[in-house]
Amino acid sequence: MKFRKSLLLLLSIAVALVLAACNGGGDDNNNEEGQEGDGQKITIFQSKVEISEALEALATEYEEETGVEVEVIGTTGDDYFQQLQIKLNSNQGPSIFSVRHITEAEKLQSYLHDMSGAEFVEHVAPNMALEYDGKIVGVPYGVEGFGLVYNKDLINPEDVATQEGFVETLESFNGTDVAGLSLAQEAYFLIGHISNYPFSLQEDNYAYVQSLNNGETTMSETAEFQAFGDLMEDIRANIPSPLDISYDEQIGDFATGKTAMIHQGNWAYGMFADYDLDFEIGMLPFPLLDNDKLAVGVGSNWAVNGTKDEAEVQAATDFLNWMHTSETGQRYIVEEFGFVPAFTNIAAENLDPLSQAVLDATNAGQTIPWSHNYYPANLVVNDFTPAAQNFFLTEDVTGEEFIESLDAAWDNATK
Amino acid sequence: MANRMTKGWYLFFTLPLLIIFVTVVIIPFLMGIYYSFFDWDGIRANPMVFVGLENYGQLLGDTRFIDSAWVTVKFTILAVITVNIIGVAFALLVTTSLRTVNAARAMLFMPNLIGGLILGYIWQFIFSDAFKIIGEATGFDSVFFNWLLDPDYALYALVFVFTWQMAGYMMIIYITGIQGISNDIIEASVIDGAGYWQRLRKIILPLLMPSFTICLFLTLSFGFKIYDVNLSLTGGGPVNKTELFALHIYNEIFGYGNYGFGQAKAVVFFVIVAAVTLTQVYITKKREVEM
Numbered sequence: 001m002k003f004r005k006s007l008l009l010l011l012s013i014a015v016a017l018v019l020a021a022c023n024g025g026g027d028d029n030n031n032e033e034g035q036e037g038d039g040q041k042i043t044i045f046q047s048k049v050e051i052s053e054a055l056e057a058l059a060t061e062y063e064e065e066t067g068v069e070v071e072v073i074g075t076t077g078d079d080y081f082q083q084l085q086i087k088l089n090s091n092q093g094p095s096i097f098s099v100r101h102i103t104e105a106e107k108l109q110s111y112l113h114d115m116s117g118a119e120f121v122e123h124v125a126p127n128m129a130l131e132y133d134g135k136i137v138g139v140p141y142g143v144e145g146f147g148l149v150y151n152k153d154l155i156n157p158e159d160v161a162t163q164e165g166f167v168e169t170l171e172s173f174n175g176t177d178v179a180g181l182s183l184a185q186e187a188y189f190l191i192g193h194i195s196n197y198p199f200s201l202q203e204d205n206y207a208y209v210q211s212l213n214n215g216e217t218t219m220s221e222t223a224e225f226q227a228f229g230d231l232m233e234d235i236r237a238n239i240p241s242p243l244d245i246s247y248d249e250q251i252g253d254f255a256t257g258k259t260a261m262i263h264q265g266n267w268a269y270g271m272f273a274d275y276d277l278d279f280e281i282g283m284l285p286f287p288l289l290d291n292d293k294l295a296v297g298v299g300s301n302w303a304v305n306g307t308k309d310e311a312e313v314q315a316a317t318d319f320l321n322w323m324h325t326s327e328t329g330q331r332y333i334v335e336e337f338g339f340v341p342a343f344t345n346i347a348a349e350n351l352d353p354l355s356q357a358v359l360d361a362t363n364a365g366q367t368i369p370w371s372h373n374y375y376p377a378n379l380v381v382n383d384f385t386p387a388a389q390n391f392f393l394t395e396d397v398t399g400e401e402f403i404e405s406l407d408a409a410w411d412n413a414t415k
Numbered sequence: 416m417a418n419r420m421t422k423g424w425y426l427f428f429t430l431p432l433l434i435i436f437v438t439v440v441i442i443p444f445l446m447g448i449y450y451s452f453f454d455w456d457g458i459r460a461n462p463m464v465f466v467g468l469e470n471y472g473q474l475l476g477d478t479r480f481i482d483s484a485w486v487t488v489k490f491t492i493l494a495v496i497t498v499n500i501i502g503v504a505f506a507l508l509v510t511t512s513l514r515t516v517n518a519a520r521a522m523l524f525m526p527n528l529i530g531g532l533i534l535g536y537i538w539q540f541i542f543s544d545a546f547k548i549i550g551e552a553t554g555f556d557s558v559f560f561n562w563l564l565d566p567d568y569a570l571y572a573l574v575f576v577f578t579w580q581m582a583g584y585m586m587i588i589y590i591t592g593i594q595g596i597s598n599d600i601i602e603a604s605v606i607d608g609a610g611y612w613q614r615l616r617k618i619i620l621p622l623l624m625p626s627f628t629i630c631l632f633l634t635l636s637f638g639f640k641i642y643d644v645n646l647s648l649t650g651g652g653p654v655n656k657t658e659l660f661a662l663h664i665y666n667e668i669f670g671y672g673n674y675g676f677g678q679a680k681a682v683v684f685f686v687i688v689a690a691v692t693l694t695q696v697y698i699t700k701k702r703e704v705e706m
Contacts, residue, residue, distance in 0.1 A: 082669035089459055107672070110460030243564050243653065244543065382670045390654040393564060413671075 039311030042319060045073040045087065045094035047080040047300055048141070050270045054336035061328055068315055078187050078381060088305075095308050095316040098141070098300045101373035105132045105303075112137035113306030118317050120324040123345040130301040138301025139320065142339025145283070145296040145358035145367070146193050146265030152280040154178065154260040163231060166287045170238040173260060181235065181261045183242035184250040190242055191388035192372055192380035194263055195406070196295050197288040198224035199371030209374040213414050218407050220400070227289050229399025236392060243392055247271075266354035267299070270338050283357040285366075294361040297370030298342060376413040383409035444685075450678040457674035470679035479655065480680060483663040484687075490570060490577075490659060491638035497578040498634045499627070502585030507615075509586070510593045520590070524583040531580065535647025538576045539563065542648075566656035569649050573657055576644055581637065585630045592626030593619065628699040632692055639688045660684050 046055065052075055059070035073094060081104060087093050088111060099105050105112060114135040115121050121129065121136055130138030148160065160166040173180035183190055201224045202208040211217045219225040245253075251268060253259040255275035262268075263286065272281075285292050304316045323329035330346045333339050340355045340362070341348055348359055361367050372380060387405040391397050397405075451470055455463040474480055509520045526534070543561045550559030562568040596619060604614050642661035645651065651658035651666065658666065664684065668677035 079669075085457060085669060089457065107456065107458060107461075110458070241564070244561060377672065378670055382666070386652070386654045389652055393566070393653055 039068070039315040041069040041071065042095040042312060042316045043071045043073060044096045044319075045075065045084060046096070046098045046302075047075055047100070048098075048267070049075055050267050051337045054270075054332060057336070058323070058329065058332045062319060062322060065328075066318075066322070068319070070319060081378065093305050093307065095305050095312050096320065097303055097305060099130065099138050099303045100300050101298075102130065102132065103374070103377045105130060105137055107377060108303075109133070109137075111303075111305055111307055113304035113313055113317075115139065115304060115317065115320075118321060120321045120343075123324065123343045125342045125344055128298060128342040130298075130303075138303045139324070140298040140342040141300045141302065142298075142333065142337070143296060143342045143358060143362060144265050144267060144299040144340065145294045145361060146263070147286050147294045147357075148181070148261045148284045149254070149264045149268060149354060150261045150282055150284055151254070151257065151259075152282055154257075154279075155284075157282070157284055160261075160284060160287060161292065162290045163227070163287050167231070167234045167238070170235065174238060177258070179240050179253070179259045181239050181263065182245055182250050182253060182259045183235075183239065183263055184245050184247045185243050186247050187381045187385045188372075189247060189250070189264070190392075191384045193265070193295070194286070195228075195380075195384060196371045197286055197291060197368075198222070198228040199374075200295060200368040201289060201291060205369060205371045206374055209371065212410055213376070219403050219410070220407055224289065225403045225406075226400070229403040231288055231399075232391065232402060233399035236395075241392055243389060251275075265299075266338065266340065266352070266358050269352040269354045281353055283354050291368070293366045293368045294358060295370055296358055296362055296367040297373065376410070379409070379413045383413050447678050448682055450675055451682050453675040455674045456672040457668060458672075463675075466675070470676045471683070473676065474679060474683060479658075480663065482655070483658050483660055486570065486657065487639060487660040490573060490641070490657075491635060493571075493574045494577050494581075494638040494641075495631065495634045497574060498581045498585055498638075499630055501578060501582040502630060503589050503623075505582060505586040506589030506593055507619075510590060520586075523586055526580050526582075527584045529580075531641075531643030532647045534576060534580055535644045538572070538579075539648050542572055563649055564653055566653055569653060569657045573641075573645060573648060573659075576648055577638070577641060580644065581634060585634065588630050588633075589623065589626050592623045596622045624699065624703040628696060628703065631695055631699060635695055636688060636692050639684075639691070 044055065044059070052072070056072045059072050062068065062070050080098075081100075084093075084097055088108075093111070099108060099112070109132060112132065112135075114137065116136040121139060124136075124139055125143075128140045128143070129136045130140070150157075150160070155169065158165075159169045170180035183194070198219070199205045199208060202222075208217070208222075212219070248271075250259070250262055250264075251271040252275070254262045255272055255277055257279065266283065283294065285294050302320055304313055304320070306313060308316070323333065324343055325345065330341075333341055333346060334348060335350065338352055338355055340351065340359050348355075351359060384406065387402070387409045390405065391402040450463075452465060452467055453463040454466045454470070455461070505523050509516050509523070513519065529537075542563050546559045547561055550556035553559065562572040600618060600622075601614065604618055609617070640661055641659055642665070645657065645659045645662050649657040651662050660680075661684075664677050664681050667680060668674050671677075
């Protein structure tokens with residue numbers, strides 16, 4: 001009896017608290033952490049593993065210069081968006097975070113601060129700012145490009161300029177100690193980036209994605225995808241299993257000459273800092289259907305959390321402003337982060353060879369756009385990756401069946 | 416007066432615990448049930464649409480959910496068997512008169528002190544690198560290959576690591592059980608001429624039933640709820656073949672952004688775990704014998 005009574009008491013307390021919590025959740029959306037923060041401390045949570053250390057160094061310099069404390073929260077890579085969501089929901093959201101593309105911006109719209117009018121935003125290269133609903137909600141990290149990063153001692157660019165030549169080159173490495181090409185097990189390195197090509201080779205890749213979403217077409221009936229399926233089959237037959245290789249190992253093997261080519265982007269250059277490269281490297285287009293253009297786009301955007309109090313939003317904007325206009329900030333962006341700047345006021349000098357290749361391709365107009373920014377949210381991690389794992393694990397899955405499984409994955413993500 | 420004093424003390428000591436329990440268990444639990452009736456993407460500012468029981472209705476048609484449930488059951492059955500057999504074996508071993516008993520106990524328990532996440536990463540390295548090297552060196556590459564890349568073996572790898580982690584913990588419980596058995600009975604059986612196996616089967620194991628109740632309960636519920644080792648060892652891969660229930664719910668909520676649907680799964684999960692463990696406690700309780 002006594003036990004019952006106390007249980008009842010306990011439950012009624014709990015229910016009362018729940019109701020209070022739910023009420024609270026309803027109306028303080030635009031006002032989280034409104035009471036604290038005097039603009040003396042901002043937090044940054046960003047998605048690029050490669051720049052973590054450099055960003056922390058930059059934060060220290062900023063703190064020395066201005067006295068504003070900048071805390072950089074360690075990043076985790078593939079599950080960044082999930083982590084960000086958890087932080088935002090539990091009121092521990094950072095003042096500055098990154099938004100990869102418009103689909104993410106749409107999801108997080110209520111958190112995004114409108115940066116239009118801030119000084120540094122005027123310098124963003126044309127069409128490069130992330131706009132949502134007529135507001136500028138994100139400024140680009142930089143322009144990035146990916147393709148075949150190759151060892152100039154082992155690969156002759158002309159040999160891999162065509163799809164046929166590329167496959168022949170891969171085959172020529174069979175039986176040697178050197179692998180022709182390697183992919184890595186991480187979602188974007190396994191399938192996310194490489195799946196761009198058949199999309200981006202469409203006349204209008206955005207329209208194509210839309211028609212996929214509407215069910216008007218399928219990948220299986222599109223010529224570029226059929227070719228992609230065939231090529232992936234050839235790749236699978238001639239490279240070590242990518243599921244066995246982590247990003248670190250992929251870079252390590254390439255840097256020590258055990259792999260001739262890797263499918264990577266200019267961001268990977270920072271990873272080579274730990275190695276003494278005794279050969280020259282460069283970047284070539286991935287020759288699907290003899291494609292001769294690098295895939296270039298904006299990898300991520302800085303966004304300011306508009307739900308913080310005014311002082312903190314201001315401090316966050318000030319930091320971004322400083323980063324993009326001061327000499328120190330600009331030097332970090334180009335030299336330490338290794339970004340190809342997407343700002344007209346930042347000169348791109350002394351770029352590393354991979355970034356230089358991206359910049360050259362951009363200036364020469366030899367680029368195709370990124371399509372994965374238009375994919376349904378989280379498609380690559382949730383649905384494409386299992387399909388790709390299945391393809392690489394099971395030898396008897398044909399390229400055609402692989403493309404069909406990508407279709408199924410797309411349907412699952414848009415249902 | 417004295418009575419009131421004790422009551423005061425009771426309250427003083429239980430209240431903090433009660434508050435913690437209510438805030439971290441009861442409230443989230445009730446909120447979870449509440450959210451399971453909504454269609455919501457988990458972002459606070461976005462609209463929550465009340466859909467009633469629709470989320471629960473959708474569950475049966477979700478093949479990935481069914482697959483995950485089946486894998487979890489398979490994992491739990493395997494894990495309960497291996498953890499308890501090895502736990503009992505360890506316990507019997509370290510209650511003998513071996514000279515290294517204390518060191519052995521400490522070492523067997525030690526894996527349990529390492530956090531599940533770290534454990535998963537350590538074993539991931541062992542499976543993907545060490546196994547491959549052993550396989551190449553010894554030629555037994557039908558056993559020593561990267562288990563994590565094979566859809567079936569990845570599950571066995573999970574069972575293996577979970578056993579490695581939990582067996583020492585269960586051993587401790589079994590040790591207390593064994594030490595609780597009165598020497599008189601053992602001696603009497605020896606005098607009556609019972610051999611070791613007879614003694615084990617007819618006396619020690621029946622008298623260990625209370626320990627079995629506890630250990631089966633713990634391994635069952637730990638097994639069902641496993642998340643950390645799953646996340647770091649296989650991440651649900653390859654091809655989602657080792658996506659156990661807790662990870663599946665996480666992916667539904669944070670991967671696909673179906674907060675309400677994921678919560679509905681969590682509620683169903685709770686009901687299943689509660690039903691299974693309570694049944695088990697009921698059954699094993701009945702088999703406990705008094706000395």
